[in-house]
Amino acid sequence: MSLRVYNTLSKKKEEFVVRDEGKVSMYVCGVTPYNYPHLGNARPFVVFDVVRRYLEYLGYETYHVQNFTDVDDKIIKRSQEEGKTAKEIADSYIKAYFEDMDRLGVKRAHFYPRVTDHIPEIIEMVKTLVEKGYAYELEGDVYYSVGKFPDYGKLSGRDLDELKAGARVEVDVRKRNPLDFALWKRAKEGEPAWDSPWGPGRPGWHIECSAMSLKYLKPGFDIHGGGSDLIFPHHENEIAQSEAYADGKQFVRYWLHNGFITIDQEKMSKSLGNFFTVREILAKYPPDAVRFFLISTHYRSPLDFSEERLEEAKRSLERFYTALDQLDKLPEVSDHAGQDHPLRLECRRVEERFKEAMNDDFNTALALGHLFEFVREINRNLQDLRQKNMEEEEGTIGALRAAKETLLRLGNVLGIFELRNKEMNKGDELEAKLIDLLIELRQEFRKKKDWATADRIRDGLKELGIVLEDSPEGTIWRRK
């Protein structure tokens, strides 16, 4: 069974066929760095990180490009307010973007082009569009003439006439069609500007992505992704510009869009003010829980945010972690031990199911379900281990070690387990030694059957977020 992805362009799941065999070129619309990213902003980056990881798991070589829109109205406004240059604003929030996404385990794209580094390419593209008759100049501004592009509306499923009728946009009477959009904007006083054939100005909103994606990925690249609010007008306009520029050559093969994060069923957005920044959330919840939360629902569905959900995500992950910790303690045995153990079969089955789920338009929720079932199977075997004789034990241990490898490998396609250790290792050594000392003392009390004192230690530690678990092999502790 092969990978199928939902293409916004066709509104259907399609078989995923790449342009260049064995390689996937992907472009994800990045941020305008004028603010700290909120959770809604982060969703596409986590989503497309999983997409990329899965493609790599399948054996594709990926080339992932993501832009920074480092000049635009909001950055300019912000820079004027703070008395800084646009570049200073952009630089500082780009830095913040990386800090936050790194913590969420988002792999770095291979390349992050910035608009301000691509002004010549953009000017060239606008110039060509004017020459080809798709764009016109108006007092230093250049507009794209949507009426010239017959396919306009094909991505968002809109009809030009309907759009005109329903347009709530303030109409600029100079434009030929109210929907014509700016490719180049004349500079106002005090704004960053570059020289162009139409006078000093800066790129319009949509042209950057076309210019940069075409430059680095060439027409007909495989995946273009972003939030579904970009479908119209941003991506619609990108298609219009890019396909007009490339003489009708297909711009993108697969358009992928993720659903929104909502709060109380309402879209999380800066303008509504109902947002939480990634760093606010990470101050209260571990990154793996946030990431788990983000992938526990299919990427195209809306996802309602709440602290309860994050708590739930945290508890769900515990299931994986307790199993993983048990598996870590297993002694080494020959790799071939337990070759015909039933658990080995489960390993193959879970991987098949995992692939089947992910092949169906990256169904991470289903994939996680399979992983949970697999964990139960692992725990069953772990429990059995105690009642086994030596010979059987070796086989079970061998199979369990293989299961651990499978679980870790599949989990990391989703990027969840690798985040855990980072956070867990944060505790300092002194703390660990003190806890060990308390456990030792408690052991003494337990021997003397002084349950009251023993329980006081356990309860006290629990208050501090340290959970003790007694087992025949001794007492272990973990953070709650």
Add this chain to the structure above:
RNA sequence: GGCGACAUAGCCAAGCGGUAAGGCACGGGACUGCAAAUCCCUGAUUCCCCGGUUCAAAUCCGGGUGUCGCCUCCA
């Protein structure tokens, strides 16, 4: 006003024509000094409502109701 999406147990969430995955929470049991962790068992006669198609529908069609999104910067 135009276009579109979604409605599945207490909560979250898969399934998209063959008789309801998984997680969290809850209850019972095993284990334990008691817990915790883990395992076992239990939970929707039913998938918003009403019709229809079909041997068979949560899944398809029609009509309602409700919620949300896009049409404006927006991930």
